Amino acid sequence: MRRLVLIAVPYLWLLALFLIPFLIVLKISLSDTALAIPPYTPTLDLGAGWAGVKAFFTGLDFENFWFLTTDELYWKAYLSSLQIALLSTIMTLMVGYPIAYGMAQARDEWRPTLMLLVILPFWTSFLIRVYAWMGILSREGLLNQFLLWTGVTNEPLTILNTDTAVYIGIVYTYLPFMVLPIYAALEKLDESLLEAAEDLGCSRASAFWLVTVPLSKSGIIAGCFLVFIPALGEFVIPSLLGGSQTLMIGKVLWEEFFNNRDWPVASAVAVILLLILIIPIILFQRNEQKQREAEG
């Protein structure tokens, strides 16, 4: 009995917080738009009994998914989002790994302070931090003032409202999600393994590549997924820092929802986004599981 309850809890959790919302979105994606509250049809009329349920199901079809294939906008937006998410994940890794490595190498009494420095920015609202970047990156912003003052450039650079600003925003925002899992993996690293490698004639650099990196692999994988998955559907950062030419699926979804008032097509876009995300999510789960098994 107790065992059954233990198994049931995570499934109920998943049902309430994932499956039911997903089914609602899926249902809307199969509906048609209507000028009403809510702005789609059919809605389930339980008062009409069985006939109402039947009318409800015959009103659903896959037309909206078909529509998404007729316009290049959608796949271009998915591809562009994938590209931005992928590149920013790689950049976050390149910035995050040295930070995590430095933290793991630091003396024990320093580690809590360093950890605090990584987590501290979270105590400020995410939105305020992105707004701060608007102030830093604008033409009259701090960065340009600094560059002009040092004489690196004569003309202020246009960074705000470009893709560059979007990359900076994503890397900055998601950096802790990369640093923390890698740090957790590196912290557990057994120093004697590195000594053994050096005893066997390995240089420090090759010991890093042959021992440290493979042993932190689980942290790298976890960090990459934690950055990639939310970055793919990102809306706030591209809409505040990006320009009108920045094409991301989050913005396309917004336009379907707000400008076209087309909740069904917006839901279809969201369902496909989820299907694209399911592959990395499953890979992530598998990685976690493997790691747990390895730890016994």
Added chain:
Amino acid sequence: MKNHLLTAAASLALLAGMATAEEVRVYNWSDYIDEDLLTKFQEETGINLIYDVFDSNEVLETKMLAGGSGYDVVVPSGTFLQRQITAGAFQKLDMSKLPNIENMWDVVEKRTEQYDPDNAYSINYMWGTTGLGVNVGKVKEVLGDDAPLNSLSLVFDPANMEKLAECGVHFLDAPAEMIPAALKYIGEDPNSHDPDVIAKAEGVFAPVRPYIQKFHSSEYINALANGNICVAVGWSGDILQARDRADEAGNDVEIVYNAPVEGAQMWFDQMAIPVDAPNPDGAHKFLNFIMDAENMAAASNYVYYANGNKASQEYLLEDVIGDPAIYPDEATLENLFTTTPYDARVQRVVTRLWTKIKSGT
């Protein structure tokens, strides 16, 4: 921004103080009221006022169509109002609770009737035109003294835009305003609902697109005022607010608003009560308060938009009622056009075209 923070702080303080008191929730456009009026309403009625702001009709419309927004008074523009009335989003006004309705101006009421027959669901708050905000000094420096400051060719002629790009140009991120302007520029019917005619707007935007710094519907006020941009296609009162902010800052930036000679779009922001408003009675009190001649005049004197309230005109400042950019003369009024809402199919064409214009895809 400062004003918003003050409002937010005031709302919070009041929320904390009188959690149980009667409250009215108002959802209005940003930078669109004299904040003193909000305090005055609370003092006169004892009703706790919660005042939130938005900067796009689309955001408001989505909240209305989702239902259960929790607001008692909202302020959609004419075409959006008409569509939301059809969707059943608003309740009919109870005229017996609105004695100040007699203050309203028939000239405006006649025009708003095309969106709201008999003005049964809404009252006019403000109205204005969509046109050109120009930093005179900078534009003349770039284009010379004979720059066409009051013509759409300033922003739709690539030869002008190429030069203006260096000092910065913003367009409204509002296809329902920008596409009619482009159609007017090439001599088409700005209110056309024919997809083939609407498609012609792309030919107007494509050559000037590289020179447009940003599409945004509220940032241009500050950007114009502090000289970050030299031209904006925007709403009349917003640009006049930019003019005043520049004056206050004393930064030698001279901003003017011009309704284009080709013809400008005239729009109406209407106050209405959602069908599921928690406090319709309080909402009526708020509408009646706003329709008071002196209150309405205070709002217009503050935001530099014309209103639909005849009785308020005697309280308007001379630089409001006497400014043809706000209260156009007969000749300009003739030259203004209005638009009607697109149906779902045409709306999709318009949104798609707008995405293509903005992002190139």
